[in-house]
Amino acid sequence: MRQSVSRMRSLFKKLDQRLLPKNREMDGSLPYVTLIYLAFYCFPLFFQLPSFGETLLIVSALLVFLFLYFHLHWLSPRKRWRNLLFMWLLGISLSPWYSGGISFIIYAAAMSCLLENARKAALAILLIASATWLAGTLLNMNQSMLYTALFFVLMVGPMNIYLVDLGKKRRALDLSQQEIKTLAASAERERIARDLHDTMGHAFSMITLKAELAGKLIDKNLEAAKQQIKELEALSRDTLAQIRDAVTGYRRSGLRSELVNTKMxxxxxxFSFDSSFQSCELSEKLDDELALILRELTTNIIRHSNGSHCEVNIRQVNNTLTLEVTDDGNNASIEAGNGIAGIRERLHPFGGKLTITTGQQTRLLIQVSV
Known part of the structure; x- marks a missing residue:
């Protein structure tokens, strides 16, 4: 059984490599899932059996569509309009005598999301809708079928534009986060190497000197040699503690470090970015939690904000720490989710509170007693 499943996966992988490029805008198996809607193309066959010639024409049109569909993914965005045009022509030619033909018109609108940008995709959808209405009127297409086609063209097309744009943002975010992790890890490695070099270089020099001195004194002045050995022991313990502190600092990611990641x-x-950071006295636990909160807010801004500028201000007034994140995006629905509940849960053990202000800009103010 497992061997059969493994063979099927291997076969599908080879087929996928032949049908679709590796770097495609539609993620994973989505291009194949989308083909499920071809069931509507075949649906009329259950109600009226066509002649042999009509059946041959319907099957041939389907094969041509599948070629145009998969070939479109291999083309550069600038050249894809040709395949969309042929899809539309195929659909509008079939529709007057075979109602399933409107599926190709809807697919042409749905695949417009793969053009160069959202503006051109929206323009293509409007052209498809206008041309469909004009051609349908001239060809005396069934009115209910015509308006059904127009409805799905104007619904599915914009929805796909949004989904593809969301996928691009997610991939860009994943890539930037991966780059940030790589850069942060590299910076931390350099820091730990520098700290260990400074700490251990000095410490081992002192240990060597004291060991040599103790060796020279052991036959001449035993008490002085014992004193040097005691100092050597204390120095070794102190060096070990410093190494542990350096490693602990390497493992933790505090608020100041996260602010650098946020900027990147x-x-x-x-986004353009400004920040201010006033030194604060924080416990390790609060420092780590605030770093995670700032990371969550940064992710939300990248995913959901329609702005272009962000500002982060961190300051302490008396015994209150303030973390303020402002962006110039207008996000009135931010209260509904976007990790806000999780942020409030993180603040609860410290008695912190989160205040959200929306309007011409979005402002999130976190206040915690320290």
Whole structure:
């Protein structure tokens, strides 16, 4: 059984490599899932059996459509309009005598999302809708069928534009986060190497000197040699503690470190960024939690904000720490989710509170007693 499943997976992988490019805009198996809607193309056959000639024409049209569909993914965005045009022509030619033909018209609108940008995709959808209405009127297409086609063209097309744009943003975010992790890891490795070099270089020099001195004194002045050995022991313990501190600092990611990651992530996503950080006395646990909160807010801004500028201000006034994140996007629905509940849960053990202000800009203010 397992061997059969493995063979099927291997076969599908080879078929996928032949049918679709590796780097495609539609993620994973989505291009194949989308073909499920071809069931509507075949649906009229259950109600009226066509002649042999009509059946041959219907099957031939389906094969031509499948070629246009898969070939479209291999083309550059600038050249894809040709395949969309042929899909539409195929659908409009079939529709007057075979109602399943409107499926190809809808597919042409749905696949417009793969053009160069959202503006051109929206223009293509409007052209498809207008041309369909004009051609359907001239060809005396059934009115209910014509309006059904127009409804799905204007519904599915924009929805696919949004989904593809969301996928691009997610891939860009994943890539930027991966780059940030790589850069952060590299910076931390350099820091730990520098700290260990400074700590251990000095410490081992002192240990060597004291060991040599103790060796020279052991036959001449035993008490002085014992004193040097005691100092050597204390120095070794102190060095070990410093090494542990350096390693602990390597493992933790505090608020200041996360602010650097925030800057890199937002600038990678196309935002301009300003920040201010006033030194604060925080416990390790609160420092780590605030770093995670800032990371969550940064992710939300990249995914959901329609703005272009973000500002982060961290300051402490008396015994209150304030973390303020502002962006110039207008997101009135931010209260509904976007990780806000999780942020409030993180703040609860520290008695912190989150205040959200929306309007011409979105402002999130976190206040915690320290």
């Amino acid at each position: 992530a937002l600038e990678t996503a196309g």
